[in-house]
Amino acid sequence: MSENIKVMKQKDISKVTRHAKAGGIAAKVLTYVFLVIMALIVLFPFYWMINSSLKTVDEYRMSTPTFWPQHVMWSNYSEAFRVANLGRLFLNTVIVGVISTVLSLVITVLSAFAFARLQFKGKNVLFAGLLATMMIPGELFTITNYGTVNDLGWMNTYTVLIVPFLVSVFYIYLLRQNFLQIPNELYLAAKVDGTSDIKYLWKVMIPLSLPTIISITILKMMGAWNSYIWPQLVATDDLHKLITNGLRGTAFLDEAGETNYPAQMAAVALVSLPLFLVFVFLRKYIIRGVSRSGIKG
Amino acid sequence: MVDNKQQWKAWLYLSPAIILLLVFTVWPIINTVRMAFLDGYKGLEAAGGATFNFGVQNFVKVVSYNRFLSCLGNTALLCVLTVPISTLLALLIAVCLNSIKALQKPLQTIFFLPYVTNTIAIGMVFAAMFNIVGSFIGTENELISNAGIINNIITFFGGSNVNWINAGSSYTANIVVMVVYIVWNALPFKILILLGGLQSVNKQYYEAAKVDGTSRSRTFWRITVPLLSPMIAYVVITGFIGGFKEYSSIVGIFGSTMGPPNLDRRLNTMVGFIYDSLSSNNQGRASAAALILFGIILVVTLLNLYVSKKRVHY
Numbered sequence: 116m117s118e119n120i121k122v123m124k125q126k127d128i129s130k131v132t133r134h135a136k137a138g139g140i141a142a143k144v145l146t147y148v149f150l151v152i153m154a155l156i157v158l159f160p161f162y163w164m165i166n167s168s169l170k171t172v173d174e175y176r177m178s179t180p181t182f183w184p185q186h187v188m189w190s191n192y193s194e195a196f197r198v199a200n201l202g203r204l205f206l207n208t209v210i211v212g213v214i215s216t217v218l219s220l221v222i223t224v225l226s227a228f229a230f231a232r233l234q235f236k237g238k239n240v241l242f243a244g245l246l247a248t249m250m251i252p253g254e255l256f257t258i259t260n261y262g263t264v265n266d267l268g269w270m271n272t273y274t275v276l277i278v279p280f281l282v283s284v285f286y287i288y289l290l291r292q293n294f295l296q297i298p299n300e301l302y303l304a305a306k307v308d309g310t311s312d313i314k315y316l317w318k319v320m321i322p323l324s325l326p327t328i329i330s331i332t333i334l335k336m337m338g339a340w341n342s343y344i345w346p347q348l349v350a351t352d353d354l355h356k357l358i359t360n361g362l363r364g365t366a367f368l369d370e371a372g373e374t375n376y377p378a379q380m381a382a383v384a385l386v387s388l389p390l391f392l393v394f395v396f397l398r399k400y401i402i403r404g405v406s407r408s409g410i411k412g
Numbered sequence: 413m414v415d416n417k418q419q420w421k422a423w424l425y426l427s428p429a430i431i432l433l434l435v436f437t438v439w440p441i442i443n444t445v446r447m448a449f450l451d452g453y454k455g456l457e458a459a460g461g462a463t464f465n466f467g468v469q470n471f472v473k474v475v476s477y478n479r480f481l482s483c484l485g486n487t488a489l490l491c492v493l494t495v496p497i498s499t500l501l502a503l504l505i506a507v508c509l510n511s512i513k514a515l516q517k518p519l520q521t522i523f524f525l526p527y528v529t530n531t532i533a534i535g536m537v538f539a540a541m542f543n544i545v546g547s548f549i550g551t552e553n554e555l556i557s558n559a560g561i562i563n564n565i566i567t568f569f570g571g572s573n574v575n576w577i578n579a580g581s582s583y584t585a586n587i588v589v590m591v592v593y594i595v596w597n598a599l600p601f602k603i604l605i606l607l608g609g610l611q612s613v614n615k616q617y618y619e620a621a622k623v624d625g626t627s628r629s630r631t632f633w634r635i636t637v638p639l640l641s642p643m644i645a646y647v648v649i650t651g652f653i654g655g656f657k658e659y660s661s662i663v664g665i666f667g668s669t670m671g672p673p674n675l676d677r678r679l680n681t682m683v684g685f686i687y688d689s690l691s692s693n694n695q696g697r698a699s700a701a702a703l704i705l706f707g708i709i710l711v712v713t714l715l716n717l718y719v720s721k722k723r724v725h726y
Contacts (some may be wrong), residue, residue, distance in 0.1 A: 142628065146508045147515075153505055154522045157596070161525070163561065164537045182560050182652050222432070225425040235422035252709060254686050255702040258447070258695055259440035262455055282432045312421065341530050343660050344687070347668075359532050363667050376540065383533040388675055394528040398521070401528065402604060 123256070164387070168192070168380035175377050195382040198375070199366040200353060202405065207273075208358040212339035215277040216332055223286045224333065228316055229296035232302055260346055265270045271352045276345070280338075286331045289404070293324040330404035333397055340390065358386055444699045453696030470700035480679070480701065483685040490590060490681075494595035498595040499648055502602030507636060509603070510610040520607070527600035535664015542576035545685045559671065577665060579673040586672065586679055594661055598654070602647045609643035610636070645720035654710050659683040682708075 167175060168191055169184040195201055229235070230242055260279050268274040297320060305315045321328065338359070346357040367379045394401070423430075447453045451469035458464070474480050510522060526534070543560045558573040567573060575581040576589050617639065621631045637644070658681050662670055671678030680688070682705045689698035 143512070146511060148507050150505065150512070150515075150519055154519055155503075157522055157526060157599070158533055160537045160541065160596070164534075165543055167537075167540055176559075180559075180564060183475055220597075222428045226429040229422040229425040233418045233422040233425070235419045238422070239427075245433070248433070248441075250710070251441065252683075252702070252705055254657070254683050255444050255706055256437060258438040258686070258690055258698045258702060259443040260436055261690060262695070263435065263439075277435045278432070282429045282437075283719060284433075287429065312425075341532075343532055343663065343685075348687070348690070359530055362530075363530055363534065363663065379536065380540065383530075384534055386533045390528045390530060394525065398524065402524070403584065405527065405604065 116166055161387075164380055164384050167376055168384045170377050172375060174376060191377045191381040192385065194375070194378045195385060198378060199361050199382050201358075201361065201382060201385060203353065204356060204358045204361040207355055208339060211273055211276045211357065212336045214273070215281060215339060216335040218277070219281045219283065219335055220328065220331065221285070221329045223283065223290055224316060224321065226282075226287045226327075227290035227294050228312070228320065230291045232299070246288065249284050257345065257348070264349055267384055269349070271350050272356050273355060274354065276339075276342075276357065279345075283335075286335075289331065290324060293327045295322055297323050326400065326403060329397070330400045333393060333400050334404045337390065337401075339394070340386075362386060423652075434574070439571075444702055447695050448699035448703050450696055453699070454693055455695045456693050459704070464696070472697045473703070474697055474700045474704065479680070480685055481684050482678075483680045486679055487656055487681045488657060490588065490594060490658055491652055493591050494594045494598060495648060495651040495655055497591065497665070498598040498602055499644065499651065501595065502606055503637075503640070504597050504648070506603050506606035506610055507632065510585045510606055510709065520603075523602045523603050526597055527604075529597075531597065531660040532664045535593060535661055538589070539577055542589050543578050543581075553568065577672055579675075581672050586666075589665060590662060593665060594655075594658065597661060598651060602651070605643050605647050606640060609640045613639050641724040645716065645724050649713055649716045649720075652716065653709055656709050656712070657683055659687075668669070 166181075166183065169187045169189070170181070170191075171184075171186060174181060174185055177302055230238065231321070259396070264270065264275045264279065269278075301319055302315060305319065310318075326340050341359060342357060343359045348353075350356060364381055367375045367382075430570070448470055450464035451467040453470070454462075454682050505523060509516060509523070512519075519623065527692055541560060542562050542683045543558065553717065558575050558578075560576070563573045564574070574585055576585045617635050621635055642686070662679050662681065662684070666672065666679060669676045670680045670684050678687075679683070682701065685699050686705070689695075689701060
């Protein structure tokens with residue numbers, strides 16, 4: 116009798132686990148199906164961008180779109196360079212991006228060092244005050260800054276695109292946290308040896324915080340690459356216009372007033388390419404930075 | 413303990429940051445409040461020597477503008493729609509990603525891809541996906557103003573073509589396009605944070621639930637969501653803050669007219685209103701609107717923090 120019960124119980128258990136296993140496999144399959152569909156949705160715009168950028172205008176306008184161009188039009192890319200003056204826009208963006216990143220890093224490192232290592236009156240109040248400004252939406256600053264740069268005569272210069280955004284409280288905060296993790300004894304030892312602050316920063320602090328500094332560099336460069344609103348307000352001439360501002364606009368209109376969409380898509384692809392490369396090679400550093408911020412660029 | 417040399421050095425190192433912050437951050441805060449409370453303040457007139465009375469006229473005017481109310485409505489609507497949708501979707505994706513082993517890394521990489529895109533550029537791609545011909549209305553191509561790959565997909569499943577963004581499109585269709593684009597854009601950051609949270613959850617909870625024979629949905633709602641609640645609160649708060657500052661995504665889809673052809677500013681937002689006021693040299697109005705935006709963000713953030721204090725399990 117008790118034997119029987121035991122057997123029955125074992126049967127029940129194996130039935131239950133088999134059920135659970137079958138359920139598990141079904142759930143696995145569903146999980147993968149869901150993830151793959153979502154991944155395709157995420158990727159689709161990129162595919163569509165490439166696809167559209169290689170079509171002729173007529174093929175682009177067909178009401179039943181083709182999933183690969185009948186005639187691959189690489190010339191759309193050179194066309195985009197020509198009509199939208201992309202070369203100049205790229206150059207402007209790189210100049211602004213590089214200069215503002217370098218200057219911004221110098222300012223950030225010096226400030227973070229002062230907050231992390233030096234003792235001075237009002238340090239905590241000042242730091243709290245800086246953090247408080249992060250709460251305020253940037254648009255609020257823009258209204259006055261627009262007037263300020265106008266009064267300074269900076270309209271349509273590189274200066275106007277670089278200087279107002281050199282200080283980022285968030286980056287100072289990020290680097291200070293990193294600097295704080297480096298033992299103070301190292302600094303004191305360096306002081307005893309008579310090492311200057313700058314040398315100590317350069318030889319010890321910066322190498323030890325390199326990942327954070329790389330994150331800041333990438334985010335700052337991406338910021339220049341993607342900035343739209345401020346350049347739209349203050350630098351609208353061809354000599355200083357940035358890449359994003361050249362995408363939307365009248366550059367792609369032909370003589371008849373119709374937009375050359377494939378060339379426009381080619382320009383979009385060209386703007387996306389550097390970002391894509393950064394993503395492929397430096398993803399780790401971007402993730403490091405953004406997982407602590409919640410801001411884009 | 414504070415020696416003078418360190419004091420002196422600290423201020424020296426901080427001086428570039430402090431000078432720039434004084435000019436481009438602190439002064440703007442003071443000046444915005446000043447301009448907001450000077451009735452009808454205009455930069456050009458002020459430069460010409462005009463004086464303005466202290467008062468709250470700017471605020472009164474801003475909130476009585478229909479244009480402002482429509483901006484506020486658009487912004488709030490987009491926030492209310494996109495934050496829950498993107499959070500839920502990101503949560504679902506993160507949980508699924510966390511539960512698989514094979515392909516986890518490549519899929520994770522793909523889901524992060526939209527983060528490193530140019531909002532304007534990819535917005536233009538989305539516009540092209542919804543409706544391919546933006547400016548053909550009134551020409552011989554008018555009839556195909558409904559064409560686009562999304563419409564092809566819809567008709568493939570038996571639906572009918574929708575005019576999403578061209579002239580004559582409905583407000584609802586416009587909003588749907590914006591919601592899709594904003595959610596697409598918002599997913600990577602949310603997935604990143606939520607997946608990071610999931611990976612640090614102690615596996616023992618799940619094993620205990622397994623032993624007790626707890627169902628999947630129960631495990632999800634009773635274990636995963638409570639343990640993830642700090643991260644969920646974080647992505648919701650940052651989502652709302654970002655949502656109230658929505659602007660570039662709309663420029664990406666509709667261009668700087670912020671609406672379909674012939675209906676300029678239909679989808680304008682709070683930030684758009686501020687820039688419009690600035691462009692028309694109404695600094696007083698722009699300042700008042702910016703302070704209102706700041707107030708809204710502050711209230712929504714505090715509200716979120718209050719709710720999460722009650723509901724979040726740390």
